[in-house]
Amino acid sequence: MRVRDLGGEVVAGLFARPGRTLLTVLGTVIGLTALVATLGLSRTAGNQIVGRFDELAATEVVVTARPPGLNAQATNIPWDAPQRLARLRGVVAVGNVSTVDVGNSLVSTSPVADPQRQTDLKLAVKAASPELFDAIRAALRSGRLFDRGHSARREAVAVLGPNAASRLGITSVSQLPAIAVGDELFLVIGILDGVARQHDLLSAVLIPEGTAQRLFRLNAPEVVVVETRIGATRLIAQQAPLALRPDNPTGLRVTSPPEPQRVRDAVQSDLYLLFLMLGGVSLLVGAIGIANVTLVSVMERTGEIGLRRAIGATRYHIAFQFLLESSAMGLVGGIFGASLGTLVVVGVSAFQSWTPVMDPAGPLAAPVIGGLIGLVAGAYPALRAARMEPVEALRAGT
Amino acid sequence: MTSPVVGSSLVALSGVGRRYGEDPPFDALRDVDLRVEVGEWLSIAGPSGSGKTTLLNILGCLDRQTSGSYVFDGVDVASLDDGQRAGLRSREMGFVFQSFHLLAHRTVLENVMIAEIYRNSSADGRDRRAQEALAKVGLEHRSEFLPTRLSGGERQRAAIARALMGSPQVLLCDEPTGNLDTATTAALLDLLEGLNASGLTIVLITHDRDVAARASRQARILDGVLMETP
Numbered sequence: 001m002r003v004r005d006l007g008g009e010v011v012a013g014l015f016a017r018p019g020r021t022l023l024t025v026l027g028t029v030i031g032l033t034a035l036v037a038t039l040g041l042s043r044t045a046g047n048q049i050v051g052r053f054d055e056l057a058a059t060e061v062v063v064t065a066r067p068p069g070l071n072a073q074a075t076n077i078p079w080d081a082p083q084r085l086a087r088l089r090g091v092v093a094v095g096n097v098s099t100v101d102v103g104n105s106l107v108s109t110s111p112v113a114d115p116q117r118q119t120d121l122k123l124a125v126k127a128a129s130p131e132l133f134d135a136i137r138a139a140l141r142s143g144r145l146f147d148r149g150h151s152a153r154r155e156a157v158a159v160l161g162p163n164a165a166s167r168l169g170i171t172s173v174s175q176l177p178a179i180a181v182g183d184e185l186f187l188v189i190g191i192l193d194g195v196a197r198q199h200d201l202l203s204a205v206l207i208p209e210g211t212a213q214r215l216f217r218l219n220a221p222e223v224v225v226v227e228t229r230i231g232a233t234r235l236i237a238q239q240a241p242l243a244l245r246p247d248n249p250t251g252l253r254v255t256s257p258p259e260p261q262r263v264r265d266a267v268q269s270d271l272y273l274l275f276l277m278l279g280g281v282s283l284l285v286g287a288i289g290i291a292n293v294t295l296v297s298v299m300e301r302t303g304e305i306g307l308r309r310a311i312g313a314t315r316y317h318i319a320f321q322f323l324l325e326s327s328a329m330g331l332v333g334g335i336f337g338a339s340l341g342t343l344v345v346v347g348v349s350a351f352q353s354w355t356p357v358m359d360p361a362g363p364l365a366a367p368v369i370g371g372l373i374g375l376v377a378g379a380y381p382a383l384r385a386a387r388m389e390p391v392e393a394l395r396a397g398t
Numbered sequence: 399m400t401s402p403v404v405g406s407s408l409v410a411l412s413g414v415g416r417r418y419g420e421d422p423p424f425d426a427l428r429d430v431d432l433r434v435e436v437g438e439w440l441s442i443a444g445p446s447g448s449g450k451t452t453l454l455n456i457l458g459c460l461d462r463q464t465s466g467s468y469v470f471d472g473v474d475v476a477s478l479d480d481g482q483r484a485g486l487r488s489r490e491m492g493f494v495f496q497s498f499h500l501l502a503h504r505t506v507l508e509n510v511m512i513a514e515i516y517r518n519s520s521a522d523g524r525d526r527r528a529q530e531a532l533a534k535v536g537l538e539h540r541s542e543f544l545p546t547r548l549s550g551g552e553r554q555r556a557a558i559a560r561a562l563m564g565s566p567q568v569l570l571c572d573e574p575t576g577n578l579d580t581a582t583t584a585a586l587l588d589l590l591e592g593l594n595a596s597g598l599t600i601v602l603i604t605h606d607r608d609v610a611a612r613a614s615r616q617a618r619i620l621d622g623v624l625m626e627t628p
Contacts, residue, residue, distance in 0.1 A: 016503035312488020312516035
């Protein structure tokens with residue numbers, strides 16, 4: 001039997017009852033649509049999240065002094081860390097920031113206790129090197145930032161994070177507001193609008209390092225925040241400890257923030273699994289549908305099977321024809337499923353203004369999976385058809 | 399396929415029996431000897447249950463005898479496997495059934511062309527050959543019709559056209575007039591007579607004595623025993 005003839009018989013068999021064939025294919029279509037769309041959407045959404053966080057995460061290196069162990073001395077970060085690291089190739093900006101131990105001192109705007117309202121607040125006080133503002137991409141709302149001169153002269157000036165400023169009731173520096181940290185008075189010279197990194201600084205009072213050394217006996221920077229060029233984080237992470245403490249590089253801890261992508265992936269995978277299972281169940285139902293309809297078709301076409309045997313078809317020809325009919329149904333279901341799934345991904349992406357990202361393996365594999373499902377589903381009916389004795393089939397069918 | 403021995407019959411059955419079941423066994427055919435020469439028209443008449451369909455199925459290689467030997471065109475059919483028997487049916491035999499067995503969703507032309515697809519013959523000219531076969535049975539004007547729109551006589555003519563595709567050696571007819579009225583039956587028998595006159599060997603089984611009487615040679619079958627009618 002020639003391939004073309006077999007193909008013609010299969011197509012004719014499928015189109016003999018087009019409505020039934022289409023309904024049978026529907027189960028496979030739904031299953032494979034769900035699979036392709038789930039794979040595509042999770043990929044698209046994952047890419048979206050990575051895209052949003054990437055630029056900041058991929059350019060940040062943070063160096064911290066290890067907390068002193070039981071029998072080890074703390075390895076201090078040198079005060080000139082920004083100057084040392086700025087020399088490294090790949091570093092864009094670098095600055096120190098340290099938590100200032102102010103004991104139980106509260107921050108207030110008025111030296112006089114006001115019984116009407118709360119004036120004394122527990123706010124974090126941080127000592128920053130002037131270069132820090134670049135490294136954390138700080139934006140200024142009002143006033144100015146402190147500079148190296150303020151630190152060298154150890155002046156009592158402060159820059160407030162926006163949350164700290166609003167809690168203290170300071171909206172502008174035009175009135176030359178002052179705050180008290182414990183018994184020390186500071187002139188507020190600037191208010192930040194936002195920072196891209198080190199978000200805890202939004203609620204902090206920032207003072208120059210020199211001032212912190214003088215007033216609060218800060219003995220070493222706590223954290224060095226480095227912004228690198230894209231792709232340079234690994235290199236800088238290796239070089240920074242050597243540049244800062246060539247005598248004891250292992251005493252420093254270098255971290256890039258954990259990639260938020262992984263957290264999102266974990267959250268997503270649950271939903272993802274649910275949809276994959278849904279797709280799998282639809283595929284199973286689709287396969288049963290194909291098997292059922294093919295079996296009914298074999299029974300209905302008993303006479304046809306008898307006739308085909310009489311005009312020279314072997315058992316293999318009969319089995320092949322029914323196997324191909326069921327596989328073709330699966331294949332068509334797969335093609336429709338791949339198309340619809342891709343459309344769903346594109347549609348959802350358009351609605352969310354995302355960039356649709358798909359692994360081409362998904363839509364390409366769908367027709368193959370569909371065809372295999374059809375093949376498996378058609379195996380039993382095809383066997384039944386092939387086993388029929390021509391004499392019996394001719395007698396039973398009309 | 400071995401070439402036929404010169405002078406041998408197209409069909410040669412000797413001592414053929416067909417037994418169904420074991421406990422108790424039922425003999426549908428007993429010790430049948432039959433020779434059919436090329437160009438003959440043999441009718442086998444008998445009531446239902448007499449074994450005539452069993453005999454035709456064995457002649458058509460659709461069933462295997464349980465005893466005796468069957469030589470078709472010089473080839474012992476018992477020595478052939480299923481695939482070879484299917485090939486023999488496809489090339490050498492044409493079947494005509496009482497219930498026509500036309501595919502309802504295919505046109506008359508497609509129904510005729512289907513006879514060639516299990517042969518390894520080229521599709522070139524298949525359409526023309528099918529048209530010629532339809533012309534032989536006087537149905538060329540119905541070639542694009544669906545069988546459901548044809549009358550009973552036209553359906554049986556379409557089935558004969560299908561059987562004629564590929565010029566078989568023998569036409570095996572199982573009650574071809576069983577579903578037809580008297581006038582249509584007569585027309586169909588005229589058609590078979592014409593085909594026989596042009597050299598086609600025909601074996602026809604029927605329960606109708608009048609139909610059987612049209613054949614050039616007649617036999618009767620009763621309880622599985624075949625008797626030649628002089």
